[in-house]
Amino acid sequence: VHGSVVLLELGGVILGLGLLGRLAGRFGLSAIPLYLLGGLALGEGGLFPLVTAQEFIEVGAEIGVILLLLLLGLEYSAAELLTSLRSAAPTGLVDLILNFTPGLAAGLLLGWSPLTAVVLGGVTYVTSSGIVAKVLADLGRLGNRETPVVLSIMVVEDLAMAAYLPLVSGLLASASVLASVRSVGIALATVAVVLVLALRYGEALSRLVFSPSDEALLLVILGLAMVVAGLAQRLQVSAAVGAFLVGIALSGQAAEAAHSLLAPLRDLFAAVFFVFFGLQTDPGSIRPVLLAAAALATVTAATKVATGWWAARRAGIGQRGRWRAGTALVARGEFSIVIAGLAVSAGRESDLGPLAAAYVLILAVAGPLLARIPSPMVALSRRRAAAAARTRGEERADVSG
């Protein structure tokens, strides 16, 4: 009987997520906010609390984070990351300052510990590369001249995550200052060593791992990523970064084949991850933080638009392209939740989970919508030009009359 209940609950959850995904697709929106709402409805204090499927969802959520970061790593080769970093470093720095600071300041204003405020800074800093990629493809903007600017900002953010995640998980795990300095040192050293190894031996590893059989390739790469993630977890480097580094190390044929094989698995487990985050959040705890979340969302939407605007102008892009680059970057999603999830599972600050959930709910919906709105500056200058033309016409009419 127990087995049938698990199947019913799990099947119901997955079917529900599928329907939500379809609904989101119909409106050209990201499904992430709907998955979060689904999780909220299924958790304690929600509409339909789950009884037995919790355990599977918890493990599934961990696999979801690993797959999200593994596939992110597979998108880029180590060489591509380093070239982008070199050319986009100033932009990346502006992005970090403009978008990390509001979260950090908000955390401190709310009276949270400095560490939790740093986590909130991470939540507001990182743009959702999943949503951005979808928006750019949906709106046919991959060929636009501002798109390389947007993509290189995403690359730098992803690299920053590779340093930020181990740093934060090291800090969250250790009690004393000395212990945290040591664990952060270990974490960053591990990341640096793996990156260098990936650059030097990535091709050999890819050849070793590659197999023409889809089945074998899928199992080997998934297994490898999970083992490395587990080892990273043990070293307090964060499982997510372990998986990311495996993705970076793989390149060429192995990376491409693995990407297409693992993408459906990622979609399934990432959805489970968003549900799990929703499950952990008590819907009743969202209302008190809603105002703070809305204010933070407004400020950090503006700072992302400013970041994209500045970066695009630096690349010689016109007014309209600058606006498009800025608005494309507004969406926050999966990685904000991954970062918040680190602190939530470490049992820090009970308001962080609800605030991050509400914040992502707002910006995952607002981001893609904002990206569709044409630049208000251009509309304004057009109206001015039209008005000026009309006045000139009237003057001419006066003269001839």
Add this chain to the structure above:
Amino acid sequence: MDIHETVLPGVGLRHDFTTKAGRQIGVITHRTGRRDLLIYDQEDPDACQEVVELTGDEAEALGELLGADRVVEHLADLQRIEGLAIDWLAVRPGSPYAGRTIADTQARSRTGVSIVAVLRDGGPIPAPAPDVRLEPGDTLVVVGTTDGISALTDLLGS
């Protein structure tokens, strides 16, 4: 014509250039083999007015349609060089040189024409050595003066 290459991290490569008439066009080569043909907006040169998605096969077909004329043009250019002609001569089964070597024809010393390739069903032989034996059904690609080529045509009896 300057073709710009831009890396799109996680997507692939973009190539674009400006035509003589001032239009900007480009192509995105996705890692998956998909190609996007881009036509930029004249009013907003940073945006695409039209994006046409092409599969690998479609892109190849389009490339051939656009490129085939270019190959013919190149050959025509070559033929326009004063006093130089290219021709394709068939070796008929009744030709006196069918079954004999290129050296036997003494084509170069007798007519001043060079045999630059032998086209054969089993695959072409570029820059054939003098000891290559001509077979009935071969086609010879020859370069020389117009007079030389017509002399060689008579010689081969084709």
